[in-house]
Amino acid sequence: MTRVQEQVDAIPGRGQGAAPLLEVRDLRVTFKSRGRRPVKAVDGVSLDVAPGATVGIVGESGSGKSVTSLAALGLLGKRGVEISGSVKFDGDDLLNMPEDELRAVRGKEIAMVFQDPMSSLNPVLTIGRQITEILERHRGLKGQDARDQAAELLLSVGIGDAVRRLKSFPHQLSGGMRQRVMIAMALACQPRLLIADEPTTALDVTISAQILELLRSLVVDSQTALVLITHDLGVVAGLCDQVHVMYSGRIVESAPRRALFANPQHPYTTGLLASVPRLDQPRGVPLLPIPGSPSDTLPWVDGCAFAPRCTRRVPESVGCPPALLPLEGSEPSHLVRCVNPVPEDHT
Amino acid sequence: MLTFAVRRLLLLIPILLGLSILVFLFVRALPGGPETALLGERSTPERIAQVRAAYGLDRPVHEQYLSYMGKVVKLDFGTSIQTQRPVSEEIARRFKATLELTGAAILFAVLVGIPLGFVAGRRPQSWIDNLSTVGSLLGIAIPVFVLGYLLKYVFAIKLGWFETTGRQNVAISTEHPTGFFVLDGIITGDLPAAWDAFKHLVLPAIALGTIPLAIITRITRAAVQEVSNEDFVRTAEAKGMTKSVVTRRHILRNAMLPVVTIIGLQTGLLLSGAILTETVFAFGGLGSFMASSVFTRDFPVIQGGILFIAVVFVLVNLLVDISYGLFDPRVRNA
Ligand SMILES: Nc1ncnc2c1ncn2[C@@H]1O[C@H](COP(=O)(O)OP(=O)(O)OP(=O)(O)O)[C@@H](O)[C@H]1O
Ligand SMILES: [Mg+2]
Numbered sequence: 001m002t003r004v005q006e007q008v009d010a011i012p013g014r015g016q017g018a019a020p021l022l023e024v025r026d027l028r029v030t031f032k033s034r035g036r037r038p039v040k041a042v043d044g045v046s047l048d049v050a051p052g053a054t055v056g057i058v059g060e061s062g063s064g065k066s067v068t069s070l071a072a073l074g075l076l077g078k079r080g081v082e083i084s085g086s087v088k089f090d091g092d093d094l095l096n097m098p099e100d101e102l103r104a105v106r107g108k109e110i111a112m113v114f115q116d117p118m119s120s121l122n123p124v125l126t127i128g129r130q131i132t133e134i135l136e137r138h139r140g141l142k143g144q145d146a147r148d149q150a151a152e153l154l155l156s157v158g159i160g161d162a163v164r165r166l167k168s169f170p171h172q173l174s175g176g177m178r179q180r181v182m183i184a185m186a187l188a189c190q191p192r193l194l195i196a197d198e199p200t201t202a203l204d205v206t207i208s209a210q211i212l213e214l215l216r217s218l219v220v221d222s223q224t225a226l227v228l229i230t231h232d233l234g235v236v237a238g239l240c241d242q243v244h245v246m247y248s249g250r251i252v253e254s255a256p257r258r259a260l261f262a263n264p265q266h267p268y269t270t271g272l273l274a275s276v277p278r279l280d281q282p283r284g285v286p287l288l289p290i291p292g293s294p295s296d297t298l299p300w301v302d303g304c305a306f307a308p309r310c311t312r313r314v315p316e317s318v319g320c321p322p323a324l325l326p327l328e329g330s331e332p333s334h335l336v337r338c339v340n341p342v343p344e345d346h347t
Numbered sequence: 348m349l350t351f352a353v354r355r356l357l358l359l360i361p362i363l364l365g366l367s368i369l370v371f372l373f374v375r376a377l378p379g380g381p382e383t384a385l386l387g388e389r390s391t392p393e394r395i396a397q398v399r400a401a402y403g404l405d406r407p408v409h410e411q412y413l414s415y416m417g418k419v420v421k422l423d424f425g426t427s428i429q430t431q432r433p434v435s436e437e438i439a440r441r442f443k444a445t446l447e448l449t450g451a452a453i454l455f456a457v458l459v460g461i462p463l464g465f466v467a468g469r470r471p472q473s474w475i476d477n478l479s480t481v482g483s484l485l486g487i488a489i490p491v492f493v494l495g496y497l498l499k500y501v502f503a504i505k506l507g508w509f510e511t512t513g514r515q516n517v518a519i520s521t522e523h524p525t526g527f528f529v530l531d532g533i534i535t536g537d538l539p540a541a542w543d544a545f546k547h548l549v550l551p552a553i554a555l556g557t558i559p560l561a562i563i564t565r566i567t568r569a570a571v572q573e574v575s576n577e578d579f580v581r582t583a584e585a586k587g588m589t590k591s592v593v594t595r596r597h598i599l600r601n602a603m604l605p606v607v608t609i610i611g612l613q614t615g616l617l618l619s620g621a622i623l624t625e626t627v628f629a630f631g632g633l634g635s636f637m638a639s640s641v642f643t644r645d646f647p648v649i650q651g652g653i654l655f656i657a658v659v660f661v662l663v664n665l666l667v668d669i670s671y672g673l674f675d676p677r678v679r680n681a
Binding site: 070073075099103104105106107108111112114116119120121122123124125126133134137138169171182185 | 582588590592600604675676677
C-alpha cells in the first residue's frame with residue numbers, strides 16, 4: 001500500500017481541449033474560530049473546467065461543495081479563514097489577485113447563482129435595480145438603456161410582463177420567479193463561467209425542472225462553462241458532461257457522466273446512486289440511504305474518510321489515504337480514490 | 348396606509364378621554380391647590396374661597412370636568428394661573444424650545460451614532476468597536492443631570508466655549524418668526540444671533556442626546572453585523588459590486604430599518620422627557636415648564652400639557668410606523 005501513499009492525485013477534468021478556463025489546484029480551506037477546533041472544509045481539491053464544459057460537483061451536505069466555489073471567488077471573507085492552493089481563471093490567479101481586479105471579474109467573467117433565491121435577493125431593492133446595478137457596474141449601461149436591457153434579460157429567462165416586473169420587490173415574486181431573476185442577473189454580462197450552487201434545492205419538483213431547462217437552454221447551449229453544485233445525481237444526469245463526487249472535503253470520484261452512471265467505482269458513489277429516486281422504480285421500494293452521516297467520519301489523514309460508513313471497507317482502508325487515480329484498464333478520465341473500488345458489473 | 352393612519356388617529360380619542368380624567372383627578376388629589384401657590388400658606392379662608400371660586404374649583408369635580416372638556420373640544424385649554432396667558436400659547440412657545448433641543452440632540456445622536464455603529468459592526472472586536480461598547484455603556488449609565496453639570500463645568504465655565512444657561516443672550520433682541528432660535532437667526536440674516544443661539548444649544552443637546560446616541564450606536568452595530576452575514580450581501584459581492592455600493596446600497600439600507608424605528612421612539616421620549624436637561628441648562632422648554640406647573644399647582648397647564656404630550660407621542664409613533672413602510676417594501680405592500 002505504500003505505493004498508493006506515494007502517488008499524487010490525478011487532475012479531474014483535465015485534458016479536454018487546450019487550456020482550461022478554470023484551474024483549481026490543491027485548494028484547502030480551514031475555518032478557525034477562537035475556542036473551537038479548526039474545521040477543514042476543503043482538503044486538497046484540484047479540478048479543471050474547460051471552456052464551455054458542464055461540470056457537476058456532487059456530494060452530501062457538508063462535503064465542502066459550497067466552500068470550494070466561494071473560496072475560489074474570494075467570497076469567504078478574510079476573518080477566521082485560511083485558504084491555500086491556487087485557483088486560476090483564464091491563467092490569472094484569483095486567490096492572489098488584488099481586490100479591485102477580483103471584483104471586476106466577479107459578476108462579469110464568473111457569475112454565481114445561489115441556493116435560496118429569497119434570501120439571496122435584497123429585500124428592499126426592486127429586482128429592476130438589482131439587475132441594472134450589475135449592468136451599470138460591468139457594462140457601463142445607465143438609466144433607460146440599463147432598464148431596457150434588464151427587461152430583455154427578464155424576458156430571456158421567461159418572465160413575461162418584464163417592464164412591470166422590474167418594479168417588483170423580491171417578496172412579490174414566487175420562488176421560481178426569483179430564481180429566474182437570479183439567473184438573469186448572473187447572465188447579465190454574458191460570463192464565461194457560471195457557478196450554480198444548488199440552484200433548485202429550494203424549489204418544488206416542477207419548478208426545479210423548469211429552472212434546469214432554463215439553465216440548459218441559456219448556459220449549456222451557449223457554450224458558457226457551467227459548474228453545477230448539487231447533492232442530487234439526478235440533476236447532474238440531465239446537465240453535466242463531467243461529474244466530480246465530493247466527500248468530506250475531497251473529490252473521491254471523477255468521471256464523464258456516462259461512465260459514472262454506467263460504472264460507478266467508489267462505494268460512496270454507488271450509495272448516492274442507490275438513493276436517487278427513479279421513475280422506473282417500482283413503488284413501495286424504499287430508497288437506500290447511505291448509513292451514517294459525514295460528521296462521524298475520520299479525517300483523511302487516517303485513511304479513507306468514508307471507511308466508517310463503507311460496506312466495502314477492507315483493512316487497507318484505514319492507515320493511509322488513497323490517491324485519486326484511474327483504475328487499471330479503465331478510461332484515464334475516470335478517477336477514483338479507493339483501495340477497494342466497486343467492480344464493473346456491480347450495479 | 349391611509350386607513351391605518353386614520354385608525355391610529357381615532358385611537359387617540361379614547362386615549363385622550365381616559366388620560367384627561369386621570370389627570371383631572373390627579374391634580375385635584377395633590378395636597379394644596381393653586382390658591383396656596385398664589386396666596387402663600389397663611390391666608391384668610393375668605394381669600395382662599397375667593398380664588399377657588401374664580402377658577403371654578405368650588406364646583407363638584409364632574410361639573411368642572413365637563414365644562415373643561417367642553418372648552419377643550421374647542422381647543423381652549425384655559426389660562427395659566429402662573430402667567431395669566433392662554434395655556435395653548437404657553438405650551439406652543441415652550442414646545443418650540445423643546446423641539447429645537449430634541450431635534451439638535453437627535454441630530455447629534457444620529458450623526459455620531461450611525462457611523463460609529465457601522466464601523467463597529469463591520470469590524471467587531473476592533474479597538475473602535477470596543478471603544479464604542481464601553482462608551483455606550485457609560486453613556487447609558489451616567490445620569491443626565493450629572494453629565495449636564497459636567498459638560499457645563501468643563502466646556503462653558505472652564506473653557507468658555509459654550510454658554511451655561513438659557514437659549515440666547517438677553518442682550519440680543521432679534522425677531523423670532525419660527526420660535527427656533529438658531530433657525531430664526533439664519534432666516535432673519537442675523538448670524539451673530541444664530542451663532543449665539545447655537546452656543547446655547549450645543550451642551551444641552553449633547554447632554555440630552557447621549558442616551559439616544561448610545562442606543563443608536565448599539566442598534567446600528569447589531570443590525571450591520573447581522574445584515575453583513577445575509578445571503579443577499581454575498582450575492583452583491585458575487586456580482587462584483589464595488590465595496591462602497593455593497594456597503595451603502597445593500598448593507599446600510601437594510602440595517603437602517605431597525606435604526607429608523609429606534610430614532611423615532613427616542614425622539615418621542617425626548618420630546619416628553621427633557622425635564623432634567625432643560626432644568627440644568629434653564630432652557631425654558633415644555634418639560635421644565637410642566638415641572639414648575641406641578642409645584643405651583645397650575646392645573647390648566649398640567650392638564651393641557653399632558654394631553655398635548657400624549658398627542659405628540661401618538662403622532663411620533665404613527666410617523667415611525669409610516670416611515671417604516673417607506674423604508675421597507677415588505678411592510679408597505681402588506
Ligand atoms: N463560515 C464557516 N465557519 C465554519 N465552518 C464552516 C463555515 N462554512 C462552512 N463550514 C463548514 O464547512 C463544511 C463544508 O460546508 P459546505 O457549505 O461547503 O458544504 P456543502 O457541501 O455545500 O453542503 P450543503 O449541501 O449543505 O450546501 C461544513 O462542515 C461546514 O460546517
Ligand atoms: Mg452548500
